[in-house]
Amino acid sequence: MYELTMLQAALADGTADRPVVCEVFARRLSNERRYGVVAGIPRVLEAVKNFRFTEEQLETLTFLDPATLDYLRNYRFSGQIDGYREGELFFPNSPLLTVRGSFGECVLLETVILSIMNSDSAVASAASRMVVAAxxxxxxxxxxxxxxxxxxxxxxxxxxxxxxxxxxxxxxxxxxxxxxxxxxxxxxxxxxxxxxxxxxxxxxxxxxxxxxxxxxxxxxxxxxxxxxxxxxxxxxxxxxxxxxxxxxxxxxxxxxxxxxxxxxxxxxxxxxxxxxxxxxxxxxxxxxxxxxxxxxxxxxTGSGAPTASMVYKIVEVDGHPVAKRSEAKKSVGGAKRALRSYRSSGVAIEEIIFPFDSEEPDTGHLSSKMLTVPLIRDGEIVDKQPSLDESREYLAHSIKTLPWEGLALTRDEPAVHTRYVGFE
Amino acid sequence: MYELTMLQAALADGTADRPVVCEVFARRLSNERRYGVVAGIPRVLEAVKNFRFTEEQLETLTFLDPATLDYLRNYRFSGQIDGYREGELFFPNSPLLTVRGSFGECVLLETVILSIMNSDSAVASAASRMVVAAxxxxxxxxxxxxxxxxxxxxxxxxxxxxxxxxxxxxxxxxxxxxxxxxxxxxxxxxxxxxxxxxxxxxxxxxxxxxxxxxxxxxxxxxxxxxxxxxxxxxxxxxxxxxxxxxxxxxxxxxxxxxxxxxxxxxxxxxxxxxxxxxxxxxxxxxxxxxxxxxxxxxxxTGSGAPTASMVYKIVEVDGHPVAKRSEAKKSVGGAKRALRSYRSSGVAIEEIIFPFDSEEPDTGHLSSKMLTVPLIRDGEIVDKQPSLDESREYLAHSIKTLPWEGLALTRDEPAVHTRYVGFE
Known part of the structure; x- marks a missing residue:
């Protein structure tokens, strides 16, 4: 409901047209696990592409004014989404999805994106530990x-x-x-x-x-x-x-x-x-x-962690980084991308998060992989999305890049640390 | 899948036509809570009434023989379901649903019934504790x-x-x-x-x-x-x-x-x-x-208990009580009903489980309430099912019948004990 009440106020005061960037990330890994697994990306992309309001649904939204109902009637996400591919490992603060568009079109997607990513990633993250254990x-x-x-x-x-x-x-x-x-x-x-x-x-x-x-x-x-x-x-x-x-x-x-x-x-x-x-x-x-x-x-049920603790936060408005400053939930504003660096042995060293529009920073390490890839352009899903089997193989390979302690089942710190580069 | 492979074997050897009784119950309350809340009954009844296989679905079931596919094409539950109403409190071994029909028609309903009851009851059981706490x-x-x-x-x-x-x-x-x-x-x-x-x-x-x-x-x-x-x-x-x-x-x-x-x-x-x-x-x-x-x-997420631990077990075949005898999971065979007895103050004393076809046992207490009510007759939902608001009020009243310790949030034994009467 708050997505729609915010939209109504935003249409009235012009905020609806402001260009914004929203980001999906997790502040922590559930149950102090060592890594998480990104899942649900193809479902998110389909859900965003097909996000519509039927006349039958609009009739139930009696608390909205005609302008808002009209906006919903014609709603179609026309923005950009970049993010981690399905089957990618993630760690605290990994910028999993970066959603760019007007405030009006981005504000409506919070619940559907999070529902899918939180439930699918919770299951995949738990399941992956079972596969390792087996x-x-x-x-x-x-x-x-x-x-x-x-x-x-x-x-x-x-x-x-x-x-x-x-x-x-x-x-x-x-x-x-x-x-x-x-x-x-x-x-x-x-x-x-x-x-x-x-x-x-x-x-x-x-x-x-x-x-x-x-x-x-x-x-x-x-x-x-x-x-x-x-x-x-x-x-x-x-x-x-x-x-x-x-x-x-x-x-x-x-x-x-x-x-x-x-x-x-x-x-x-x-x-x-x-x-x-x-x-x-x-x-x-x-x-x-x-x-x-x-x-x-x-x-x-995610083996004790039925949700992946992912949140969807606005990080940029009109090109300005924004972040809330409430206690104990510090966030870094601004749109972001990320890459992961590896030793010559193929073992992951760290994840580097940098401003979305900056060039890739030099990691000082032998090799690195860009984690942020284009997913939606102008509302359309980017061609050649990986199949489920391809993502399954990708994850199986990614698991092998974890440091040894990353495969431990005990509670501890994330196996790979994230580092911000290029933010104030 | 096993529902369908069992059905195929059952159609071949005649078991599909045997009259059976299946029962939904929970062996324990999640996280040693004091009570559980039955939820999802109207959704179960609709799901059972409308349980069908489309031609599109049947085409995907390439592992089945023609006789089984035909059975599924014409499937329609025509049996009887009795059970606890939505909003009722439950305890370990409460016979929550009693499903009577042929083995063929009952074996297909296990997953759909449990999915609904486990997820809805998990949420309602956790939510009820929050309402009490608030x-x-x-x-x-x-x-x-x-x-x-x-x-x-x-x-x-x-x-x-x-x-x-x-x-x-x-x-x-x-x-x-x-x-x-x-x-x-x-x-x-x-x-x-x-x-x-x-x-x-x-x-x-x-x-x-x-x-x-x-x-x-x-x-x-x-x-x-x-x-x-x-x-x-x-x-x-x-x-x-x-x-x-x-x-x-x-x-x-x-x-x-x-x-x-x-x-x-x-x-x-x-x-x-x-x-x-x-x-x-x-x-x-x-x-x-x-x-x-x-x-x-x-x-x-059910506040630490995302599923209600309910199971669906066959308890009677051709009028004979049956139960598995594996370690640590003792079950009592035979179709059952239950009633709850109360002190004159209205506080619940115990839940008495008795054979389905027996008369109500004398509880020796001032008053008692039959917990098992008819829900489906010959495949049709019994008239005058309570509305969601009625069940909400019913639960609010039922909470007041719990002994004081039943409202405690700490882990302990169930607030009301169940007792079997009339079984061997």
């Missing part, structure tokens, strides 16, 4: 039921960006081309009762294999895990694709089940584990015979 | 930017259900009839620079008042709060509606600002505070001259 073993995203029904779809996308292997969410699979994955729940086994009400796990396993082949994954922990594994191999044979375990002390259980499978000759049957896993639990299982992780709640 | 002072929901763009709309709804006064989200206002609220951001003040780039807070205040009248709320902490308050009253006069403070030590600042406003003669000017407030910060300001709270991040 150390090459695949992770399936299965958290749809633990977040809003639409957020589930974009959470699956953000997790895939971060390196998850697949998702249980079919809408995400269809919309974003993410591999889908899913086999059976406990309800499947429990639904196979005999006429007297007694359980019949083997009947459930047999039907699943008949429907989906022996490469399926059978859920073996509905009743007794040892018996479940025996039943699974008895019904499927040693070519069974996998067994899933969704409860208990997963370290001890997977070691026992691996031995049991091997003793039965099912050397290629994989062990899939789930059950409230987060990056710490995943790391804790690194020495155990886990082949695949299934992660739900923790990834879609 | 002790009668109004709270504005302003967290849209800190959650997914669609989740923001339903979060505003859940916060209103819990007793929030209004929302900054206009889509929620239009869709659900919630009062909207919003005035100005720091960008408004910062956009009013003089030609030389110097700040002009008074110009910003003047324009806002011209556009929205003196009953508006001016944001006074962009530069210096004392000067901001002076500027606000100088421009608006003593009839100014309110000042908002969005940073700093809010207790000390509000006491100072209240004195300043009173000294200026602005006795009716309200003080609105925001700035990462949660239920604890709200409670901490109880003794300070705060008139209105603005809450963002913490309410839309």
């Amino acid at each position: 150390d090459g073993r695949p992770i399936i995203e299965m958290g749809s039921r633990r977040t809003h029904e639409q957020a589930a779809v974009t959470a699956a996308r953000a997790a895939y960006l971060a390196g998850f292997e697949s998702t249980s969410n079919l809408e995400a699979a269809a919309r974003y081309g993410i591999p889908a994955s899913g086999t059976a729940a406990h309800s499947w086994t429990l639904a196979h009762v005999n006429d007297d009400g007694s359980a019949n796990e083997k009947a459930a396993f047999k039907s699943q294999i008949e429907a989906h082949g022996v490469k399926t994954t059978l859920l073996v922990d509905t009743f007794d895990i040892t018996q479940g594994v025996n039943n699974a191999i008895e019904v499927a044979g040693v070519e069974l694709g996998g067994v899933r375990i969704d409860s208990g002390n997963l370290g001890a259980i997977t070691r026992r089940v691996r031995k049991q499978l091997d003793d039965l000759g099912a050397h290629n049957t994989k062990i899939v584990v789930s059950s409230d896993l987060d990056e710490f639990a995943i790391a804790g299982l690194r020495g155990d015979p886990v082949d695949v992780y299934g992660v739900g709640t923790s990834v879609v | 002790d009668g002072r109004p709270i504005i929901e302003m967290g849209s930017r800190r959650t997914h763009e669609q989740a923001a709309v339903t979060a505003a709804r859940a916060a209103y259900l819990a007793g929030f006064e209004s929302t900054s989200n206009l889509e929620a206002a239009a869709r659900y009839g919630i009062p909207a609220s919003g005035t100005a951001a720091h960008s408004w003040t910062l956009a009013h620079v003089n030609d030389d780039g110097s700040a002009n807070e008074k110009a910003a205040f003047k324009s806002q008042i011209e556009a929205h009248g003196v009953k508006t709320t001016l944001l006074v902490d962009t530069f210096d709060i004392t000067q901001g308050v002076n500027n606000a009253i100088e421009v608006a006069g003593v009839e100014l509606g309110g000042v908002r403070i969005d940073s700093g030590n809010l207790g000390a600042i509000t006491r100072r600002v209240r004195k300043q406003l009173d000294d200026l003669g602005a006795h009716n000017t309200k003080i609105v505070v925001s700035s990462d407030l949660d239920e604890f910060a709200i409670a901490g300001l109880r003794g300070d001259p705060v008139d209105v709270y603005g809450v963002g991040t913490s309410v839309v």
